[in-house]
Amino acid sequence: MSDAGGRHRGVGPADLDDQQLLRELETIHRTRHDALLHGSQNALVAHSIRMTELEAEYLKRHSDRPVAPGRTREGARARSE
Template sequence: MTNGGIAMTNAGPELGVDPATLGDQDLFRELASLYRARLATLRHGPDAALDNHFRRTADLETEYMARYPGREVDPSRLTQAF
């Protein structure tokens, strides 16, 4: 169910389009947009924005992993320190 562009669930308002309904290009675009906004949201966003960011990140990344369970993995990324 939607209310003014916000998808409503039993848990409350959920911002953004259901990741399962996105095409691959749209999913990648949403992930890229989310990652660009991550630091600013973490540093300056109110708690509600940060909660929504974490939820949206989990939703989009879960959808990505469901679509690409055999994604290419670079073994050297497992041992790199940040």
């Protein structure tokens, strides 16, 4: 997959199997903080685009994923009471 500038950005998320997709997501989330603090503007934009693409593919495949009650607005409100 290439971006508008023709730079290589890795395999398209739709072309990854579930295990590869999860591995890519784990890696990109682990490297996010470093990209934010120390990456160039272009690197941060590329990182953001790739992360969004990977997350969108995961959500497309797993739209029925279980959501932890504490991760909802209602759950958060219950914690603060």
